[in-house]
Amino acid sequence: EDQVTQSPEALRLQEGESSSLNCSYTVSGLRGLFWYRQDPGKGPEFLFTLYSAGEEKEKERLKATLTKKESFLHITAPKPEDSATYLCAVQARGNTPLVFGKGTRLSVIA
Amino acid sequence: DVKVTQSSRYLVKRTGEKVFLECVQDMDHENMFWYRQDPGLGLRLIYFSYDVKMKEKGDIPEGYSVSREKKERFSLILESASTNQTSMYLCASRTGAGYNSPLHFGNGTRLTVT
Numbered sequence: 001e002d003q004v005t006q007s008p009e010a011l012r013l014q015e016g017e018s019s020s021l022n023c024s025y026t027v028s029g030l031r032g033l034f035w036y037r038q039d040p041g042k043g044p045e046f047l048f049t050l051y052s053a054g055e056e057k058e059k060e061r062l063k064a065t066l067t068k069k070e071s072f073l074h075i076t077a078p079k080p081e082d083s084a085t086y087l088c089a090v091q092a093r094g095n096t097p098l099v100f101g102k103g104t105r106l107s108v109i110a
Numbered sequence: 111d112v113k114v115t116q117s118s119r120y121l122v123k124r125t126g127e128k129v130f131l132e133c134v135q136d137m138d139h140e141n142m143f144w145y146r147q148d149p150g151l152g153l154r155l156i157y158f159s160y161d162v163k164m165k166e167k168g169d170i171p172e173g174y175s176v177s178r179e180k181k182e183r184f185s186l187i188l189e190s191a192s193t194n195q196t197s198m199y200l201c202a203s204r205t206g207a208g209y210n211s212p213l214h215f216g217n218g219t220r221l222t223v224t
Contacts, residue, residue, distance in 0.1 A: 032210035043114075043200050043215030044153075051210065087153070091210045095160065097143065097168065098213060102152035 002027040002092050006101035013078055013108050021073040021086055021104045029093030033071050035064050036087040038103070044087055078108045113137070114216035116201050122222045129188040131219050133201030140206030142184035143213065144168075144176065146197040153200070159184055160206060191223045 005024045013019055025033065032051050036044035048057040050066040057064045061082060063074040073086055085105045089098040117132035135142065143158040145168075155168030157176040165176050173195060177185045184203075188195055198220050202213040 032212075034212050036215075041218070041220070043202075043217045044213075046212045046214060049210070049212055089213075095141075095206065097155050097158055100153045102150075 002090065002099045004088055004090055004099050004101035006086075006088050006104050008104060009102070010105045011107070013075075013106070015079055015108055015110050016077045018074070018076045018078070020075070021106070023071040023073070023088030023101055024069060025071070025088075025090045025099075026069075027090045027092045027099065030090060031093060032091040033066055034089045034091070034098065035071070035073055036089065038085045038087060075106070078106075080108045080110050082106065083108045114201055114203055114214050116199075116216040116219050118219050119217065120220050120222075122224065123188075123191050124224055125192060127188075127191045127223075129191050129221070129223075131186040131188075131199055131201075131221070133184045133186070133203075133216055134182050135184075135203040135214070136182065137203065137205070137214070138181065139203035139214075140181070141204045142178065143202045144174075144184065144186045145200045145202065146170070147200055147218075148197050156186065191221075193223050195221065196223045197221060 003026050007022045035047040038044040048064045053068045065072050085103045087103045089100045114135045144156045145153045159165045159178045175187045200218045201216045204211045
């Protein structure tokens, strides 16, 4: 069974304190790994797709990396506006629905 | 930019009512999905559709049905609303090409059943 586990469940950082969020997965034939950001009361917003081990993507203070078993979302010098829940999802072989993790709730304190 | 529009941000319904949640996307996407999101449980897939007139059950279809008469519109129906269906409902769409395209979500409908 395809599974995605995100850790930690919640993370509290001081402004400027860099850290990483983890997404571990087991999937039959990874076709893509996706990161989303979700603000309270809103739908998830797409951030990145990673397709193969070794791939990296960056957007402002966020950098996503991928290995054969996990992905990391690195947040460099975070700001309060980076506070959100970050969701990870995987696409297995074939046209099957994405499998989502439960998310990491990030709080950045000024 | 892809736009997925859910017809209501907030809904309050009574137990036993039939409830319709509407979702429209403007990017000619083949695939459409309905999720519910509850604290501690994450996103759970209710139903999805790979094309017009097609539908597939997700992980938690009980108490729900769907309709997809046009490619851009995907409706979720609660046949007889119950209090345990109080939740945030999220619609999403994606292109069917390549099978590894990202989902694009609407902003959700917060449904309260009293």
